[in-house]
Amino acid sequence: MMKALGLGVLTGVLVATVAASLVFALTDRPAAPAGARAAFLREPSGQAAAPHRSQDPTPEKADFAGRVTGSGALVALSVREGRAVGYFCDGRREVWMSGGARDNRVTLTAPEGGKALMTADLDEDGATGNLVFGEDAFRFTAPVVERPSGLYRATEQVRGASVVGGWIVLPNGRQVGAVSFGGVEQPAPRLVPGRNVRIDDVTLEPEPVDAFMEELTHG
Structure with a gap:
């Protein structure tokens, strides 16, 4: 009787130990990085799409914007399924760039x-x-x-001249932009996302990056 009781107690202890180990293994996993969501395209329903088939760790869709060290300039970079566009602007000088994104690295060049x-x-x-x-x-x-x-980017043709505007907007509200009139650049008016911008007698319609990605990366 005592032998059976002892065996039952030992069995109970072993079962409890195994159960505790399983709970610990499930709850002690490190949390996914907050930025990991950038590695997936978002479907209209808000659900994450499947990872890129190539298993390339580069985010399929991500946008970046920030400061240039030691300068008042800003820079922005957007990645879409292996393609990327970038923009540098200090209010006087600007340059648009495009290229590829692979293995968590981008290389962009100007036209x-x-x-x-x-x-x-x-x-x-x-x-x-x-x-x-x-x-x-x-x-x-x-x-x-x-x-x-x-x-953001806006393009227009005025009296045979190409007008191109570019803006970078940071989360804290800071922004910088420039408008090129036939190759002559000047600071851009302040942008309110979703609204048109008027400069001199020209009305521009700034668009977010998805609207011009294919144009700048040649499809």
């Missing part, structure tokens, strides 16, 4: 003759990298941002 190169490493906290523009070299840090922050 032919633009003399600009951007390289950046991506992680859940944002993008850090370098920009060479003309004779100048800059370093930047650009955290992940969500609309209405980020990159």
Whole structure:
């Protein structure tokens, strides 16, 4: 009788120990990084889509914007399924760049003759990298941002001249932008996302990056 009782107690202890180990294993897993959501495309329903088939860790959809070290300039970078666009602006000078994104790294160049190169490493906290523009070299840090922050662009044809406006908006409300009239640049009016901008006698319709990504990356 005592032998059976002892065996029953031992069995109960073993079962309790195994159960406790399972609970600990399930609850002691590290939480997913807050920025991990950038690694997935969001479906209209709000559900995450499946990871990219190539297993490339680069986010399929992510937007970054931040400051250029030692300068009043801002920089913005957006990634969409292996393609990327970038923009640098200090209110006087600006440059648009495009290129590819792979293995959590982007390499962007300006159109032919633009003399600009951007390289950046991506992680859940944002993008850090370098920009060479003309004779100048800059370093930047650009955290992940969500609309209405980020990159905007507007284009128009006026009396045969191309008008192109660009804006970078940060989460704290700071922004910088420039408008090019036939290649002559000037500071852009302040942007209120979702509203048109008027400069001189021209009305521009700034759009978020998804509206012009294919144009700048050639589809």
